[in-house]
């Protein structure tokens with residue numbers, strides 16, 4: 458029985474992967490690691506997932522994801538130019 462899940466998004470001029478699939482009801486952590494100074498990706502935020510993080514270069518930052526509801530939840534850079542999403546499926 459899996460009781461935890463995690464995923465890592467590499468921030469390198471965009472989000473890789475840009476879509477993270479999680480299972481509903483399993484506690485989840487999402488880690489961002491920015492490895493490229495280009496662009497304006499030094500912040501990542503999501504209104505629907507309720508997080509906002511600064512992303513220092515080459516440092517991992519982990520946020521907790523609420524997986525109680527299924528659906529698609531977008532996140533984006535501080536200026537809303539680059540987008541990714543978390544898909545929580547039942």
Ligand SMILES: [Cu+2]
Nearest residue numbers: 497534536538
């Ligand atoms: Cu931006």
